[in-house]
Amino acid sequence: MVYELSHYIGGQRVEGTSGRYGDIYDPCAGQVQGRVPFAGADEVRTAIASAEKGQQEWAALNPQRRARILLKFVDLVNQHIDELAELLSREHGKTLADSKSDVQRGIEVVEFSAGAPHLLKGEFSDSVGQGIDVHSLRQPLGVVAGMTPFNFPAMIPLWQSGPALAAGNAFILKPSERDPSVPLRLAELLTEAGLPDGVFNVINGDKEAVDTLLEDPRVKAVGFVGSTPIAQYIYATAAAHGKRAQCFGGAKNHMVIMPDADLDMAADALIGAGYGSAGERCMAISVAVPVGEETAERLIGALQERIKDLRVGPSLDRDSDFGPVVTPMAKERIEGYIASGVEEGAALVTDGRGLKVEGYEDGFWVGPTLFDRVTPEMRIYRDEIFGPVLSVVRADDYEEALRLCSENQYGNGVAIFTRDGDSARDFASRVEVGMVGVNVPIPVPIAYYTFGGWKASGFGDLNQHGADAFRFYTKTKTVTSRWPSGIRQGAHFVMPEGS
Incomplete structure (x- = not known):
């Protein structure tokens, strides 16, 4: 009814x-x-x-x-x-x-x-x-x-x-x-x-x-x-x-993973921040930026293992990690971006299209999707997808990673995972983004600090x-007040001064 x-x-x-x-x-x-x-x-x-x-x-x-x-x-x-x-x-x-x-x-x-x-x-x-x-x-x-x-x-x-x-x-x-x-x-x-x-x-x-x-x-x-x-x-x-x-x-939030980061911690954070709420969050992490090829390879492997265990299901099922997207139009748009990523040459590691949930076959399901070797020219990098799609953009060094985060048209949230205090402090100071997390994937400030992004x-x-x-x-x-004191001041023809 x-x-x-x-x-x-x-x-x-x-x-x-x-x-x-x-x-x-x-x-x-x-x-x-x-x-x-x-x-x-x-x-x-x-x-x-x-x-x-x-x-x-x-x-x-x-x-x-x-x-x-x-x-x-x-x-x-x-x-x-x-x-x-x-x-x-x-x-x-x-x-x-x-x-x-x-x-x-x-x-x-x-x-x-x-x-x-x-x-x-x-x-x-x-x-x-x-x-x-x-x-x-x-x-x-x-x-x-x-x-x-x-x-x-x-x-x-x-x-x-x-x-x-x-x-x-x-x-x-x-x-x-x-x-x-x-x-x-x-x-x-x-x-x-x-x-x-x-x-x-x-x-x-x-x-x-x-x-x-x-x-x-x-x-x-x-x-x-x-x-x-x-x-x-x-x-x-x-x-x-x-x-x-x-x-x-909108937003396109990045997470930088340094070579010295706790990789299990970073991978767990990416899974939750990238796929939680089916990616329908303005503070979702949609771009992972591993620094160095070895870091990237280890990260991709760790993410694949975790994606296998994700449970996509009904929102009222307490065992579900995340549910469907909000409308059929949202599903169509997200799947269109996945197709675009494939067409533009990104490596599709995990494809979330075509997911069916038993008993809810007509639901608006999009499974966790992972792209590797994404470049800044691709639509899946430029646009806010607002779905469970995570893109990995590999950076050769720290400066390239910092530049990626700072040059993006959006400036909502960003995170860095590292064990090095100097790197974290430098990143927090220099990155051109409004909210920064250090080993925190979704840096939403608590109520008595303010929430807001920069740029677009x-x-x-x-x-x-x-x-x-x-x-x-x-x-x-x-x-500005004065109470009469009984002393006549006479007329003034200039602005009053503070002394």
């Missing part, structure tokens, strides 16, 4: 009225399991009006009381984490363990955001001039919006909304239409936690909904995570309409979560 979802406006679920819908697939069964309404411009404007009204009440609460509501929300999410993980796995296809991690990493940012009373403190300087004091205030922007991807339907919405709400803003979420059930359930839990109606709204939709949010002057800032072309479009459109924007795009991976001056999030979701007001 096909289920039908809704929007979430003003503290309740609201049926769509546009008459337009998108399909939600069951990736394991390979069939449509639900429909999600696509909001028209009027529905989006209704959500904005609801957010604008609710934000006034929310901003009037002091930061500590807002934090208490967020902490109650965290408690509710933890109580419902099994339910949320199953919802997520059924629509996305990732394993239950991976889905729980998706929720947990999002909740960590909400927990950090509960420190808003400290994070929103301004500055104060006394006696900057004769009888003059200066202080600054951090105040909410008002209504803000987030557009989030299918691959982390809990984590990214929580990364964006947690700091925004803690700072006193109202938030409108436009989640991916591929797996929207978890965002809608999170909205209900926020209301249950005590969030005023209208402060968190969920609008499902496509470009019409996105453009309405970008063009409406009541929306003061937007956050986006997705592909680079869309990130560029949203960043440019938001700027043209006078909005703040932080937009994060990120657009905007401030990153996600950490202190940057509170800078992004607030505006600074600076107050």
